[in-house]
Amino acid sequence: MLTVRGLNTEYPSQKGPAVKAAQDVTFEVPAGKFFTLLGPSGCGKTTTLRSIAGLERPVSGEIVVNGRVVFSSERKIFIPPNQRNFGMVFQSYAIWPHMTVFANAAFPLEVRKNKMSKSEIREKVMRVLSAVALEQYADREATKLSGGQQQRLALARALVMEPELLLLDEPLSNLDAKLRDRMRFELKRIQRELGITTIYVTHDQGEALALSHEIAVMNEGRIVQVGPPRTIYEHPRTKFVAEFIGTTNFIDGVVLGFDEPAGRWKVRTPAGDLLVSTDSALTPNMRVTVSIRPEDVELSDDATTSGSTENVTSGLVDQKVFLGDFVDFQVQIGDFMLLSRAHPSLRTPIGETIHVRMNPDKCVAIPEDSSARAAA
Ligand SMILES: Nc1ncnc2c1ncn2[C@@H]1O[C@H](COP(=O)(O)OP(=O)(O)OP(=O)(O)O)[C@@H](O)[C@H]1O
Ligand SMILES: [Mg+2]
Structure with a gap:
């Protein structure tokens, strides 16, 4: 368990x-969990990670790992990085050339003060190499590995010390898109199998999710917000979070009041009056922004198919872009242009009327004054 306070x-x-x-960075990571710092x-992000590692000395705050205080400004505690027993992989991971895969992975154990026996080292190294699926390359020169294999070797080297905490700073950024996708799965598998508490840094929201x-x-x-991926995606607290995590429609509006029969707040917007969901305290006449994701804007040719009458309106198809597994529609509702991501079976031509439903559960109202630094 990791606790970072103030x-x-x-x-x-x-x-x-x-x-x-x-x-004032504060968060808690339970043992065995995968926690991501995400942002532009x-x-x-790197500063926070380096502070946890002990590579930066914070001005104030406290860092506790499994009950051990590794940094406390108040108690004047600063455990040097080499005594924290954390594994680290940085964006520009360094593989030592002219050394075999085995020697690279064994290095952290070889330089340790209380050295292990050769056979002990061999056993530990082969175990981590097999965790990252590199055991068959143990004797190969490290530079003769592919990019993804080198990345896994860097990970093996971080794991060989059996660290209490694994700190990863954009470890997949040097890889091409395909390899990155594969390594994502690998990373998740290794993390799950070893049950190691992991702090991951990325600016890629897909990776974080x-x-x-x-x-x-x-x-x-x-x-600005902490939560499980789905909550962050579906219930962003601020416009910054909504926009940073994926694409969204922002519809500015004014709160009309609480709609008793619907049990929801109603907001007047250029795309019509919308019933919304919210985590914030709303009041009538308050200015809000309604955020709805393109995939949650339901389109249909037929007004009767949607079943529900809540948040149903119609517009004109202004543009559409075919993207294979879906079609992006731009729908004009009055003066407002709404983006919708629809199934490719929807063929409504440009210029035609189309029916639009915005599920109230998916219309998240964010008060206008909720600044980027709203409480987490
Ligand atoms: N050694 C340094 N000296 C002075 N300023 C620094 C130093 N390292 C980082 N900064 C500044 O601190 C801020 C945070 O930097 P940091 O590296 O933590 O960002 P990041 O979120 O990791 O960004 P990126 O996604 O680009 O890696 C930035 O404004 C940066 O310019
Ligand atoms: Mg960084």
């Missing part, structure tokens, strides 16, 4: 005030 990490700058790279470039038990979305040094 972490602030700064970098001195030549001129002007220090760069506040991580601000420069938001403080696919791999994580929980995601912390970061912006400008702060965590």
